[in-house]
Amino acid sequence: MPNIKSAKKRVLVSEARNARNKANRSALKTAIKKFEAAAVEGNRTEAEGAYKVAVKSIDKAAAKGLLHKNNAAHKKSALTLKLNNIG
Template identity: 40%
Template sequence: MANTPSAKKAARKIARRTLINKTRRSRVRTFLRKVEEAILSGDHEAARAAFKVAEPELARAAAKGVIHKNTASRKISRLSSRVKAVGAA
């Protein structure tokens, strides 16, 4: 357990930041799930709409440091190609 006042404050800050990051990560997962469901349903318009909303959410999470920049980029790229494939099929 933290003993010094600065360590106690740091522990409080970490707890607060962890809660915020958990919320952001959960939010990103929700948007990704919506895109996945739209892709699996085969509805191109729904998939495009869900992807259009999910993309900035992923970018925001990367900007805030919740996920790595390359991870966000990779997920956006792969989702984009899958959404395009739904339209082609």
């Protein structure tokens, strides 16, 4: 455990950020998995709804610094290709 006041604060801040990042990361993964499931099923309308939610989650994660912007763009591109291949 740190002895210096600023180091103690850093521990508290990093724990709070870690918890926030974990929550956002799990929401992101859930949204992507729901889209993947709908895409595998071949249900176009359900997949389109899940796609919108997944893209919004990816954009939020990129804005919060959870994902790099290029990584977010790559994920969105892959999701779009899957959506277009459902036909």
